[in-house]
Amino acid sequence: MTILLRPEDWAAIRLTLELAGTTTVLLLVLTTPLAWWLAHTRSRWRGPVGAVVALPLVLPPTVIGFYLLVTMGPNGPIGHLTQSLGLGRLPFTFAGLVVGSLVYSLPFAVQPLQRAFESIGNRPLEVAATLGASRIDTFFTVALPLALPGFITAAVLSFAHTVGEFGIVLMLGGNIEGVTRVVSVQIYDHVEAMEYARAHWLAGGMVAFAFVVLVALQWLQPRDQRNAAPL
Numbered sequence: 001m002t003i004l005l006r007p008e009d010w011a012a013i014r015l016t017l018e019l020a021g022t023t024t025v026l027l028l029v030l031t032t033p034l035a036w037w038l039a040h041t042r043s044r045w046r047g048p049v050g051a052v053v054a055l056p057l058v059l060p061p062t063v064i065g066f067y068l069l070v071t072m073g074p075n076g077p078i079g080h081l082t083q084s085l086g087l088g089r090l091p092f093t094f095a096g097l098v099v100g101s102l103v104y105s106l107p108f109a110v111q112p113l114q115r116a117f118e119s120i121g122n123r124p125l126e127v128a129a130t131l132g133a134s135r136i137d138t139f140f141t142v143a144l145p146l147a148l149p150g151f152i153t154a155a156v157l158s159f160a161h162t163v164g165e166f167g168i169v170l171m172l173g174g175n176i177e178g179v180t181r182v183v184s185v186q187i188y189d190h191v192e193a194m195e196y197a198r199a200h201w202l203a204g205g206m207v208a209f210a211f212v213v214l215v216a217l218q219w220l221q222p223r224d225q226r227n228a229a230p231l
Contacts, residue, residue: 020160035114065167101168163209
């Protein structure tokens, strides 16, 4: 028997795609200068900053979600700031989910961009400088086009990683239908209610989505790297 998704399932899918799309666009804009700095700086702060960027890779999502909840809560510094600006509180709102997603998916945007900028090398930048291009012109006309594969990889990884969030969105956003209930939380609700058939529809879609993302990332690699990859 065909089991159709309920309206609340479609609402969770829509919210998840909206969250992932918003997070991806903001990450690409906000992390590009940071990735460029990490790729070219010789500062002693490069290591610590790189470690902070990579923290979401090793910390449990619930830990990140807890500290974000405390920081953005009514007694936290960000909470005080948003309330003084008349923005209200971020926890249990879509805006709060976006902030949490930016932190949680940060390394999935920064690291591909950093590797892309490092792979360019100094030679193209030096040639552009000798031709009279300013640093800004060199960045936009030389570095960005050459780093395009890195931007595509960063966008795909950031989007996919945000789609798969669970711990942070549950800690920071709770389970509010149409506001913070994303697909991963909706699956959890179905399982708790022992609605396994409906959970299968959403979970199966997530598996298919993850498979497509991994195949796409394989094809985004340079041809020589794909040919050299072990079977």
